[in-house]
Amino acid sequence: DINVSENTYREQLLSLAQQLQLNLSGESLAQHLDNADQLRSFRSEFLLPPSDPSDPQSPSSIYLCGHSLGAQPRTSLQYVQEEFAEWQRYGVKGHFEAKRPWVAINESLSKLCCGLFGAKEVEVVCMNSLTVNLHLMMVPFYRPTPTRHKILIEDHAFPSDHYAMSSQITYHGYDPKTSLLLAKPRQGEELLRNEDILELLEKEGDQIALVLLPGIQYYTGQLLDIATITKVAHEKGCKVGWDLAHAAGNVPLRLHDWDVDFAVWCSYKYLNSGPGGIGGLFIHEKFADDQTLHRFAGWWGHRKEDRFKMLPEFVGRPGAMGFQLSNVPVLTVVSHQASLEIFDRAGIENLRKKSYLLTAYLELMLDTMVPNHIEIITPRNPESRGAQLSVRLKLSESLSLHDLVEALNKKGVICDERHPNVVRIAPAPLYVSFQDVHRFVSLLKTLLEGAESHT
Amino acid sequence: DINVSENTYREQLLSLAQQLQLNLSGESLAQHLDNADQLRSFRSEFLLPPSDPSDPQSPSSIYLCGHSLGAQPRTSLQYVQEEFAEWQRYGVKGHFEAKRPWVAINESLSKLCCGLFGAKEVEVVCMNSLTVNLHLMMVPFYRPTPTRHKILIEDHAFPSDHYAMSSQITYHGYDPKTSLLLAKPRQGEELLRNEDILELLEKEGDQIALVLLPGIQYYTGQLLDIATITKVAHEKGCKVGWDLAHAAGNVPLRLHDWDVDFAVWCSYKYLNSGPGGIGGLFIHEKFADDQTLHRFAGWWGHRKEDRFKMLPEFVGRPGAMGFQLSNVPVLTVVSHQASLEIFDRAGIENLRKKSYLLTAYLELMLDTMVPNHIEIITPRNPESRGAQLSVRLKLSESLSLHDLVEALNKKGVICDERHPNVVRIAPAPLYVSFQDVHRFVSLLKTLLEGAESHT
Ligand SMILES: Cc1ncc(COP(=O)(O)O)c(C=O)c1O
Ligand SMILES: Cc1ncc(COP(=O)(O)O)c(C=O)c1O
Numbered sequence: 001d002i003n004v005s006e007n008t009y010r011e012q013l014l015s016l017a018q019q020l021q022l023n024l025s026g027e028s029l030a031q032h033l034d035n036a037d038q039l040r041s042f043r044s045e046f047l048l049p050p051s052d053p054s055d056p057q058s059p060s061s062i063y064l065c066g067h068s069l070g071a072q073p074r075t076s077l078q079y080v081q082e083e084f085a086e087w088q089r090y091g092v093k094g095h096f097e098a099k100r101p102w103v104a105i106n107e108s109l110s111k112l113c114c115g116l117f118g119a120k121e122v123e124v125v126c127m128n129s130l131t132v133n134l135h136l137m138m139v140p141f142y143r144p145t146p147t148r149h150k151i152l153i154e155d156h157a158f159p160s161d162h163y164a165m166s167s168q169i170t171y172h173g174y175d176p177k178t179s180l181l182l183a184k185p186r187q188g189e190e191l192l193r194n195e196d197i198l199e200l201l202e203k204e205g206d207q208i209a210l211v212l213l214p215g216i217q218y219y220t221g222q223l224l225d226i227a228t229i230t231k232v233a234h235e236k237g238c239k240v241g242w243d244l245a246h247a248a249g250n251v252p253l254r255l256h257d258w259d260v261d262f263a264v265w266c267s268y269k270y271l272n273s274g275p276g277g278i279g280g281l282f283i284h285e286k287f288a289d290d291q292t293l294h295r296f297a298g299w300w301g302h303r304k305e306d307r308f309k310m311l312p313e314f315v316g317r318p319g320a321m322g323f324q325l326s327n328v329p330v331l332t333v334v335s336h337q338a339s340l341e342i343f344d345r346a347g348i349e350n351l352r353k354k355s356y357l358l359t360a361y362l363e364l365m366l367d368t369m370v371p372n373h374i375e376i377i378t379p380r381n382p383e384s385r386g387a388q389l390s391v392r393l394k395l396s397e398s399l400s401l402h403d404l405v406e407a408l409n410k411k412g413v414i415c416d417e418r419h420p421n422v423v424r425i426a427p428a429p430l431y432v433s434f435q436d437v438h439r440f441v442s443l444l445k446t447l448l449e450g451a452e453s454h455t
Numbered sequence: 456d457i458n459v460s461e462n463t464y465r466e467q468l469l470s471l472a473q474q475l476q477l478n479l480s481g482e483s484l485a486q487h488l489d490n491a492d493q494l495r496s497f498r499s500e501f502l503l504p505p506s507d508p509s510d511p512q513s514p515s516s517i518y519l520c521g522h523s524l525g526a527q528p529r530t531s532l533q534y535v536q537e538e539f540a541e542w543q544r545y546g547v548k549g550h551f552e553a554k555r556p557w558v559a560i561n562e563s564l565s566k567l568c569c570g571l572f573g574a575k576e577v578e579v580v581c582m583n584s585l586t587v588n589l590h591l592m593m594v595p596f597y598r599p600t601p602t603r604h605k606i607l608i609e610d611h612a613f614p615s616d617h618y619a620m621s622s623q624i625t626y627h628g629y630d631p632k633t634s635l636l637l638a639k640p641r642q643g644e645e646l647l648r649n650e651d652i653l654e655l656l657e658k659e660g661d662q663i664a665l666v667l668l669p670g671i672q673y674y675t676g677q678l679l680d681i682a683t684i685t686k687v688a689h690e691k692g693c694k695v696g697w698d699l700a701h702a703a704g705n706v707p708l709r710l711h712d713w714d715v716d717f718a719v720w721c722s723y724k725y726l727n728s729g730p731g732g733i734g735g736l737f738i739h740e741k742f743a744d745d746q747t748l749h750r751f752a753g754w755w756g757h758r759k760e761d762r763f764k765m766l767p768e769f770v771g772r773p774g775a776m777g778f779q780l781s782n783v784p785v786l787t788v789v790s791h792q793a794s795l796e797i798f799d800r801a802g803i804e805n806l807r808k809k810s811y812l813l814t815a816y817l818e819l820m821l822d823t824m825v826p827n828h829i830e831i832i833t834p835r836n837p838e839s840r841g842a843q844l845s846v847r848l849k850l851s852e853s854l855s856l857h858d859l860v861e862a863l864n865k866k867g868v869i870c871d872e873r874h875p876n877v878v879r880i881a882p883a884p885l886y887v888s889f890q891d892v893h894r895f896v897s898l899l900k901t902l903l904e905g906a907e908s909h910t
Binding site for chain 1: 502503504505508511516518520523524526527531532535536538539542543544545546547548549550552557583584585586587590594613614615617618619621622623625626721723729730731732733734749750751752753754755756757762766767769780781782783784785786787788790869871
């Protein structure tokens with residue numbers, strides 16, 4: 001496992017600039033970093049949006065929204081077209097005779113996910129969507145009793161998680177007011193402190209049925225200490241699930257070793273599977289043959305040997321596959337497969353190495369070029385974040401956040417905005433270059449300083 | 456509404472043959488029927504599998520598996536390609552700027568479904584898959600109590616339904632042995648009798664929390680009396696849901712008028728949306744604004760006005776849309792849209808008219824050409840079935856079911872087999888012709904008689 005001290009990457013960048021006698025904020029350093037980047041060829045495997053949507057020939061955008069919707073792999077459409085060809089060629093017989101037989105078409109995806117999630121094959125299934133899978137996992141793992149009925153989430157949990165948790169609490173006859181426990185940043189702070197979460201677990205753990213936290217918080221970009229939180233929560237007898245929407249394909253995970261009970265994710269962010277892409281689910285091997293787990297069952301989770309014998313008695317397939325309900329959505333599966341194959345070749349550890357450096361470079365550029373206009377919300381420690389930096393802007397009255405993002409957009413930058421004054425910038429290492437980052441910060445500087453001189 | 460007496464279509468065929476002085480079992484009658492078919496041009500909107508999969512130029516198959524996986528509309532791939540183009544063009548901005556903005560891309564599907572299901576727009580959503588939607592509907596509609604905890608299904612319910620029901624019963628602490636009530640055909644019969652179901656409701660209705668029956672039974676092809684069963688079940692205080700997997704796009708439905716509480720379906724059968732296509736769900740308008748319904752909630756079901764404001768308190772969108780959990784799977788949505796647009800142009804009432812005649816023709820051909828080799832399981836009354844006929848074959852020892860179906864297959868017929876001796880034949884009126892049916896029965900006759908002369 002990678003183990004770096006807080007400032008390794010920043011120091012590396014500083015000493016490189018010094019060594020090459022390059023201006024820190026000049027383009028040459030970015031060029032040098034791109035040339036030295038062993039993963040740079042992966043960029044050409046993606047179809048990045050043109051900077052001018054009305055002109056397909058215009059230069060590629062600087063695409064900084066991988067935390068929301070990833071870019072399109074060149075192979076995705078091809079894979080989908082192949083399935084349409086198989087459908088035409090075989091009709092219903094494609095379930096068994098297609099090149100990738102539909103009947104088991106998501107099984108290769110489990111294999112491809114192992115490296116990304118630190119999971120065994122039996123622990124992973126790609127199916128449904130994130131919030132659906134979250135509910136399906138709460139069926140076995142949220143079984144409230146009068147003495148243990150609480151769910152620990154965080155104060156700024158993604159709304160879908162919040163709604164899911166509240167609705168399950170109500171469903172079981174409890175009240176979110178008393179059963180939903182919120183981990184909060186301290187007064188005046190924006191990030192969660194690991195020690196505060198652990199303290200909450202120490203104090204209230206006996207009443208907590210389920211801990212459901214985000215691997216990476218969607219707004220702040222903070223990466224939580226999944227291993228330690230899981231361990232301490234287990235010591236208190238809680239079940240532990242993780243929402244990995246912003247962690248999947250972003251940072252290496254060790255779900256099996258960390259003894260996580262379950263995790264859910266979506267594939268349309270860093271995993272680049274396309275809008276509304278298929279979801280994924282991890283359930284630990286220790287439950288693989290546990291037929292006593294309560295689950296909402298369906299035929300696709302039934303033991304493979306006799307799935308088509310149409311027997312009335314359900315016997316689950318071992319592991320995650322046993323939680324499948326319906327036959328497999330072929331189009332979204334192969335679109336995801338195309339993207340997972342890229343990760344398989346790049347290697348998540350290699351990507352993380354580049355990502356450390358790329359995000360450190362973004363941070364350094366922001367600190368160097370627009371120090372008085374920004375405040376970085378995301379942790380400064382590279383081990384406590386993934387690719388994304390959430391940046392609070394000090395905006396002058398003449399430039400609204402929306403206008404700023406529009407202006408960036410006109411210059412070919414795609415990034416998101418969160419009112420009133422935050423942008424989330426995710427340089428995904430598969431397709432974002434150091435020069436992209438340099439250009440983005442330069443544009444930001446021009447816009448922020450231009451607005452300032454207006455007031 | 457269409458109202459025909461038992462033998463109208465058969466009589467129509469008989470008198471037509473007489474009038475034209477055509478041999479009942481000759482090809483000319485089929486040709487005549489095809490020429491008179493006002494929907495015949497729809498066949499060219501589909502990419503039917505070639506009879507020889509290794510030769511794309513070979514003549515089209517006789518595709519009789521629409522009850523399992525429908526044929527491919529010519530426009531489906533095009534629609535999907537358009538979405539890949541939008542993804543490339545706009546990246547994340549496609550949620551709002553794509554030609555069909557992704558953020559609401561399944562809303563036009565609700566509209567397109569209204570005619571098929573006899574539903575109001577607010578009552579329908581296309582999302583997830585059948586078994587997932589079934590579970591999501593049982594959350595509000597299966598709330599067992601010690602005095603009312605039973606679910607009425609049928610003895611040969613599709614396994615996924617059976618598993619779903621059993622698992623929900625167990626989940627709530629009840630026992631399928633006592634809580635799962637099975638409607639059965641009488642001793643020695645294969646079809647359910649409407650009066651028997653009604654009697655069961657009369658007798659046990661007070662203890663039944665939920666009635667969940669198939670609109671059309673997948674094995675026998677029997678169409679149940681949805682209106683009457685729903686009415687009587689309601690009188691006994693039960694909730695009533697329908698599995699419309701084999702009814703959707705096959706027969707016209709009046710879910711709103713019939714006061715059905717909820718229904719679920721898949722779109723990959725008669726609705727031709729492709730392997731693993733998106734599911735659909737109906738929930739009656741009377742629940743549209745009922746915020747007291749227990750549901751498993753997610754952000755996509757939250758009130759549209761503030762979905763992106765990320766508020767912690769869930770307020771459901773009115774109606775079916777309020778049961779959405781996750782953002783929308785764009786690829787499977789547009790593939791479904793392509794197929795629904797065909798239905799919209801053809802009209803389900805027109806399709807049903809053709810289907811009555813086409814299936815009556817299939818029945819007549821079987822009765823005429825291979826009377827001693829077959830027994831039709833499906834009801835003889837056209838009002839009690841859809842397109843499909845389930846046919847029990849009297850096989851000689853020299854020809855197994857599997858060999859027969861293989862031999863048919865070599866001749867370009869795609870139909871399914873159910874051991875030990877049943878084939879289900881679904882002449883879907885959108886793309887199956889009278890000549891297809893004639894050719895199929897002729898081939899069947901040759902094979903069955905050839906095998907017989909061998910023994
Ligand atoms: C009657 C019936 N119900 C349920 C299902 C399960 O469908 P799914 O795999 O889409 O959940 C099927 C699938 O063929 C079916 O025929
Ligand atoms: C952290 C987090 N959780 C859950 C979701 C909900 O995902 P879905 O719509 O795929 O269920 C998202 C979507 O962006 C997310 O960012």
